[in-house]
Amino acid sequence: MSMKKTPWRHHPGLRLLLVMCLSFILIKLGLWQWSRGNLRSHIKHQWEHRQQLSPVPLKAALNSQKDPQYVPITTRGTFLNHQTFLIDNQTYRHQPGYAVITPFKTQQTSKIILINRGWVSKNHQAIQPTHQTSIQGLIYQPYQKTFILNASRFLDNRSLPVVQNGNLDAIEKALNLKTEPYYIWLTTQPNPYHRIWDIKFPNPGINYGYALQYFIFALLILGAYIRYLFKHPLFSLKAEPKN
DSSP: OOOOOOOGGGOHHHHHHHHHHHHHHHHHHHHHHHHHHHHHHHHHHHHHHHTTSOOEEHHHHHHHOSSOTTOEEEEEEEEOGGGOEEEEEEEETTEEEEEEEEEEEETTSSSEEEEEEEEEETTOOOOOOOOOSEEEEEEEOOSSOOOOOOGGGGOOSSSSOEESSOOHHHHHHHHTOOEEEEEEEEOOSSOSSBOOOOOOOOOHHHHHHHHHHHHHHHHHHHHHHHHHHHHSOSSOOOOOOOO
């Protein structure tokens, strides 16, 4: 007499594997959301704290800070006006426009620094050259690598080259220049362009809330499985019949 096989979907080992996989995925998602919340809290604190600092020489800021993000600095050098370009997809008061970027050569660093001079509208007139030799600004290092566009995006039939985003690697290749891994947000006055040096902070509480939801879902799955095991134990101990 052949024994009836247990359907694979009812196999205890597969059920346990499914529960463990789901719990692991939910916990990983929760940890990821928690780390996102921590990053946003760090950015907010860093921005607010460093707005209170006085400008320091660029070299001193780079040498004294492991993370010089948003540190106010001063430096001297020469603007390379002939290599000015625009970054597209920038808005100011709900109006589309560009960020005006002019490379800057200084003796304090061996590479070119990209200076963000401010915002202009889509229907701007010719970009004015700048001959300032002493500038102040904020160090800005992009937190994430944006999509790298082909260098041919700079070959535009406009008065100035336009790039779709501020990816530093793509810009360095397009300009054929060695650039520092950060921008300087210019604060020197006078300036003909709008300055939008303000950071919009997404609420980190949203990420912490999502993280708690994922953790709770994982606990519910584990709790439901443990309850199931109490009702349907994997191994039942039966008394052996006496001879």
